[in-house]
Amino acid sequence: MKTSKNFLFAAVGLSLTNGIPVTAQNNIQDRKPNVIYVFPDQFRNHAMGFWGEKGFKEHVRFKPDPVITPNLNNFARESVVLTSAMSNCPLSSPHRGMLLSGMYPDGSGVPLNCNSDRPISSLREDIECIGDVFKKNGYNCAYIGKLHVDFPTPNNPEAPGTYVNNDTPVWDAYTPKERRHGFDYWYSYGTFDIHKQPHYWDTDGKRHEIREWSPKHEADKAIEYLKNTGNVRDTSKPFFMVVSMNPPHSPYRTIEDVMEEDYNLYKDIPLDKLLVRPNANPQMEKAQCAPFYFASVTGVDREFGRILKALKDLRLEENTIVVFSSDHGETMCSQNTDDPKNSPYAESMNVPFMIRFPGKVTPRIDSELLLSSPDIMPTILGLCGLEKQIPAAVEGRNYAGRFTGKDSSVPLRQGALYIKNIDGEKDAEGKVISYFPVARGIKTHQYTLSLTIDRKTKTLKEALLFDDLKDPYQMHNLPLQENHEIVSELCRQMVPLLKEADDPWYKEQILKELIPYEG
Numbered sequence: 001m002k003t004s005k006n007f008l009f010a011a012v013g014l015s016l017t018n019g020i021p022v023t024a025q026n027n028i029q030d031r032k033p034n035v036i037y038v039f040p041d042q043f044r045n046h047a048m049g050f051w052g053e054k055g056f057k058e059h060v061r062f063k064p065d066p067v068i069t070p071n072l073n074n075f076a077r078e079s080v081v082l083t084s085a086m087s088n089c090p091l092s093s094p095h096r097g098m099l100l101s102g103m104y105p106d107g108s109g110v111p112l113n114c115n116s117d118r119p120i121s122s123l124r125e126d127i128e129c130i131g132d133v134f135k136k137n138g139y140n141c142a143y144i145g146k147l148h149v150d151f152p153t154p155n156n157p158e159a160p161g162t163y164v165n166n167d168t169p170v171w172d173a174y175t176p177k178e179r180r181h182g183f184d185y186w187y188s189y190g191t192f193d194i195h196k197q198p199h200y201w202d203t204d205g206k207r208h209e210i211r212e213w214s215p216k217h218e219a220d221k222a223i224e225y226l227k228n229t230g231n232v233r234d235t236s237k238p239f240f241m242v243v244s245m246n247p248p249h250s251p252y253r254t255i256e257d258v259m260e261e262d263y264n265l266y267k268d269i270p271l272d273k274l275l276v277r278p279n280a281n282p283q284m285e286k287a288q289c290a291p292f293y294f295a296s297v298t299g300v301d302r303e304f305g306r307i308l309k310a311l312k313d314l315r316l317e318e319n320t321i322v323v324f325s326s327d328h329g330e331t332m333c334s335q336n337t338d339d340p341k342n343s344p345y346a347e348s349m350n351v352p353f354m355i356r357f358p359g360k361v362t363p364r365i366d367s368e369l370l371l372s373s374p375d376i377m378p379t380i381l382g383l384c385g386l387e388k389q390i391p392a393a394v395e396g397r398n399y400a401g402r403f404t405g406k407d408s409s410v411p412l413r414q415g416a417l418y419i420k421n422i423d424g425e426k427d428a429e430g431k432v433i434s435y436f437p438v439a440r441g442i443k444t445h446q447y448t449l450s451l452t453i454d455r456k457t458k459t460l461k462e463a464l465l466f467d468d469l470k471d472p473y474q475m476h477n478l479p480l481q482e483n484h485e486i487v488s489e490l491c492r493q494m495v496p497l498l499k500e501a502d503d504p505w506y507k508e509q510i511l512k513e514l515i516p517y518e519g
Helices: 003-012 022-030 072-075 094-101 128-135 214-227 285-313 372-381 399-406 479-501 506-509
Strands: 035-038 078-080 140-146 185-188 199-202 205-210 238-242 320-323 352-356 364-366 416-423 435-443 447-453 460-467
Touching: 022 238, 035 285, 035 372, 035 447, 072 285, 072 320, 072 352, 094 128, 094 372, 128 140, 128 238, 128 372, 128 416, 140 214, 185 214, 214 238, 214 285, 320 372, 372 399, 416 447, 435 479, 447 479, 460 479, 479 506
Parallel strands: 035 238, 035 320, 078 364, 140 185, 140 238
Antiparallel strands: 078 352, 185 199, 199 205, 320 352, 416 435, 435 447, 447 460
16 A cells, blocks of 8 residues: 555654644744746846835946836845846857856856857856855755857757758857756757747757747746755755846837737826937937836746745745846847947946845845856855865955845955957868957946947047946946046956956957056
8 A cells, every 4th residue: 555655754643734844933043045046038127116215226326227026125124135236248149148157257168149150258167166166065956047158059859960950140049958057957049039829948958949938937947946946956965046037138129029908007198208318319219128128027026026036935035045146137228229238338237136145145235246147156255164165266256245244354346347359260161170369357336437349449449438427327438548548547457357357358469558557
């Protein structure tokens, strides 16, 4: 006769909660913390409603977007909220490489957005990434959603020797087990931008074609993982789960890109009431995308809220670190540019960053920390008590002590490095065999400086200089010559950042007439 698990536990005076013995639930505080890292793509810091509320609006100089984000608003009140988290190289693949490796693009192996024409841009297999460290230290590790750090190769598991699609170049990619860097649960893809027809490869390489909005489906999978549906994790171990949603990344042009219930909240609002920032041009063709972009933001907020509710219902929230962030922002008609990212503008570089860790992190606004992308990996490891396990190759800084308030010894940077790379030389087949470091800059609490060089001569071609305190919408580009002392000081502050990143500009001493490398 079979004896039920519930009966066995009842016989010894125990009961089950969500498949976990109550004693295990009670002892959960004795374990290392779980981690959930949620980062939708192209989600700008300004697109969160709480920035317009008392207690938050006093800490920023911008007017927030008129978005409906009730779950993020509540989450912010329970978290440390950074005003100045910066995506150093505000593109999907380079940021993700930094997030996973704790290294700047030259070290991670991901200096450019990954596609089949760029074999030089792919997350290095020989480095220890955040999933590797967690796995080695007894964690279950799950990755759900967009990855976009692999060079696509003809490794289609359903048709060996072919790519996963017929695009030219191929952007999407299948990541085999040997390139998953410690993630033992896998439900992911490279990059694919049809939001209501997403696809994923599971742990065993089986492809799943889905017919619903991708953040909704990914939240469902995250909740299944939390509930341990299908026994996909060992509940005696802590877990590290990444949920990488694609929206509010483009496309954001039609009802096919968003949930109708979210679009209905914005569809009748005039564009000049949606694009409230004075540097945004509602006459641009792209302005028609604003209600769809904000609809995606609201939809992501709802799905994030569902994950948080499941965490609470399962009584896991007290010992779970939850982070909400993004890989880069979205200009959305500011600065008259159609490029949503890859620029030094605040709308592109400044991303959300909030950490909730009940009992260990006191909710507050932190306006001093200029967090850089490579800092995220060591900081999360530090918060989990794994500071001694941070790989030596990591270039970011562990600010865990700052978040907990227990250690302020790690120095704050004077600024965050800005990086822009483009394709370099190509071989006879048109494959990119090098990258060109076209621009570098620095974002401090007061200034933004960006220096762009000529591809052939490596001399200064263009410069942007903004006083972000006096000009928070970056509408007045200050001339370099008339602000010589400011430029000199910013260039001086760039040097240790370029050195820390082992950046080509530092190694080649580019623009040494401006940047005092030997100073």
